[in-house]
Amino acid sequence: MFGQMLSVQWKWSRWSVLLLSLAVIVVAIWSISVDLQNSLEMQSGLAQRLEAANGWYHTLVWVGGFLLAMHAWRTDHAGRHVYALSLPIPRHRFVLYRYVSGLLFAGLIVLTLWLAALVATSMIEVPPGLNAYPTGLALRIGVALLATYALFFAVWSATPRTGYYVAGILILFVVVNSLSPTPVGNVLQSGLSALWSGLGFEHIMTGRWFLIDV
Amino acid sequence: MKRLCIGLGSLMLIAVDARVMAQSTESQRMRVETLEQSWRAMNRTRSRGVVPSPRATDTTRAGALVVLSEPELTPLVRYAAPQAWQLLLDSFGAGARVLETIDIVYVLQAGEGSQPGHDLILMQSYRTPDTQRGFGSGTISRERAELGRGIAHNVAGQIVGAVGLPSWMWGVAITEPRERRFLANAFIELATAKDSLTRSCAEGNSSGCQRFLELDQPEKMPLSDPPGGSSRLTQVFRHIRGPLLRVTLRTGGVDARRRLEGTADRNLGERLATAAGVPIDSLMTLWRSEVTRRPVSSVPTTRSVLGLALISLIVLGVSTRRPVRR
Numbered sequence: 103m104f105g106q107m108l109s110v111q112w113k114w115s116r117w118s119v120l121l122l123s124l125a126v127i128v129v130a131i132w133s134i135s136v137d138l139q140n141s142l143e144m145q146s147g148l149a150q151r152l153e154a155a156n157g158w159y160h161t162l163v164w165v166g167g168f169l170l171a172m173h174a175w176r177t178d179h180a181g182r183h184v185y186a187l188s189l190p191i192p193r194h195r196f197v198l199y200r201y202v203s204g205l206l207f208a209g210l211i212v213l214t215l216w217l218a219a220l221v222a223t224s225m226i227e228v229p230p231g232l233n234a235y236p237t238g239l240a241l242r243i244g245v246a247l248l249a250t251y252a253l254f255f256a257v258w259s260a261t262p263r264t265g266y267y268v269a270g271i272l273i274l275f276v277v278v279n280s281l282s283p284t285p286v287g288n289v290l291q292s293g294l295s296a297l298w299s300g301l302g303f304e305h306i307m308t309g310r311w312f313l314i315d316v
Numbered sequence: 317m318k319r320l321c322i323g324l325g326s327l328m329l330i331a332v333d334a335r336v337m338a339q340s341t342e343s344q345r346m347r348v349e350t351l352e353q354s355w356r357a358m359n360r361t362r363s364r365g366v367v368p369s370p371r372a373t374d375t376t377r378a379g380a381l382v383v384l385s386e387p388e389l390t391p392l393v394r395y396a397a398p399q400a401w402q403l404l405l406d407s408f409g410a411g412a413r414v415l416e417t418i419d420i421v422y423v424l425q426a427g428e429g430s431q432p433g434h435d436l437i438l439m440q441s442y443r444t445p446d447t448q449r450g451f452g453s454g455t456i457s458r459e460r461a462e463l464g465r466g467i468a469h470n471v472a473g474q475i476v477g478a479v480g481l482p483s484w485m486w487g488v489a490i491t492e493p494r495e496r497r498f499l500a501n502a503f504i505e506l507a508t509a510k511d512s513l514t515r516s517c518a519e520g521n522s523s524g525c526q527r528f529l530e531l532d533q534p535e536k537m538p539l540s541d542p543p544g545g546s547s548r549l550t551q552v553f554r555h556i557r558g559p560l561l562r563v564t565l566r567t568g569g570v571d572a573r574r575r576l577e578g579t580a581d582r583n584l585g586e587r588l589a590t591a592a593g594v595p596i597d598s599l600m601t602l603w604r605s606e607v608t609r610r611p612v613s614s615v616p617t618t619r620s621v622l623g624l625a626l627i628s629l630i631v632l633g634v635s636t637r638r639p640v641r642r
């Protein structure tokens with residue numbers, strides 16, 4: 103049963119997975135393709151390139167989490183869950199299969215990134231004093247992708263209307279509180295921040311995702 | 317008259333503090349006298365319209381940090397001052413106690429017409445043992461989470477000023493993730509520089525670092541471009557040498573200042589090594605470790621993984637319980 107669901111979900115997700123895999127390969131190679139031999143004074147630009155790639159990785163992690171979760175649920179929503187009801191398995195197992203399938207696709211993207219990072223760093227001579235972190239980078243991005251996937255999976259598992267309500271309320275809260283801070287708003291914002299950092303997401307999402315670093 | 321009473325009241329609050337009581341009568345008298353003079357100097361400056369009128373009456377003490385504040389700000393200050401002191405200890409170690417050797421008073425108050433969430437004004441007036449008087453003020457955020465950091469940044473400048481190295485006044489920040497990120501980027505610039513001398517420093521060559529950081533010559537103002545340098549290299553240089561003073565104070569402790577004072581005629585490297593009480597090569601190793609300390613662990617923390625596991629379970633639970641539309 104899991105194999106069949108995986109196969110179906112792969113058909114929905116494959117183009118996103120392939121595009122994201124291609125994107126991480128390009129970013130990984132681009133981030134260190136600097137001519138270190140012909141750098142001008144301090145103008146090698148490696149630090150700036152790595153910093154820019156760091157931003158791209160963050161973007162890809164959020165987009166990737168969103169797309170993988172969307173593909174897991176969108177067709178079910180469109181088909182009014184008839185497919186889910188037609189399967190001879192309880193709902194909790196159905197949800198678990200959907201979730202794990204998405205995780206496997208996320209793992210595929212991370213594996214691609216790891217291989218690309220290994221190949222890219224093996225093709226250049228890492229400057230003395232610095233180190234290459236292909237595995238560390240893949241691991242960190244993998245955990246971050248897992249986090250964003252889990253968050254978006256929860257949102258997409260609800261009806262689209264509920265998802266719009268949740269997103270709308272959050273956006274409204276952030277906008278209103280930034281324009282006119284209130285004690286209640288500040289307390290709520292502090293609570294969200296505490297939850298965010300308390301669960302360790304701060305470490306996951308604000309890390310330094312550099313392929314070559316100190 | 318009212319302001320004089322408030323000023324004297326604040327001074328009395330400081331004077332009866334346990335730490336001051338522990339000093340000798342003579343040093344206590346001198347400290348109170350100096351604080352009083354500082355306060356008057358601040359009032360004179362205020363009368364010229366430079367800063368708003370001080371209305372501080374409450375005293376908050378955290379380590380060697382003393383902050384006077386208006387009563388309505390006192391709960392905020394009592395929350396932020398220990399955080400600020402902890403940040404200073406993290407950055408300068410025992411060297412942060414150099415604040416105890418200068419007579420300095422900080423006054424925190426709301427800016428004129430300020431609204432909740434707007435900036436506060438932090439004023440400081442101090443007098444060093446060589447009778448030089450200093451005064452400064454700056455705005456810091458009222459945000460509860462930011463206030464401690466804002467105070468620490470201001471006080472860090474005072475600590476640098478107290479050790480008498482004017483060319484370091486700009487560029488020594490407190491240790492925090494954002495600063496670590498800048499430092500790590502600066503080190504990457506260092507390691508990929510075209511100039512071999514600069515690069516050798518990143519490779520761990522102590523002599524290269526001493527030349528790059530201009531430690532083989534007396535301190536000079538203003539800073540020039542370092543060897544093989546460009547304006548960009550100068551920016552990196554200014555940023556990356558800040559941790560050197562931090563590790564010097566951290567290693568040398570509160571006596572670092574005293575040791576530094578007797579070496580004014582020697583080159584900068586010798587002065588800092590003497591202040592730290594370690595050989596210059598060891599100081600270079602400590603500096604390099606400080607600069608290259610990674611901002612965040614390269615692997616996810618246990619809490620992150622546990623948080624993820626928890627959120628995944630919640631997600632699955634919520635998704636499973638959702639009623640299916642029929």
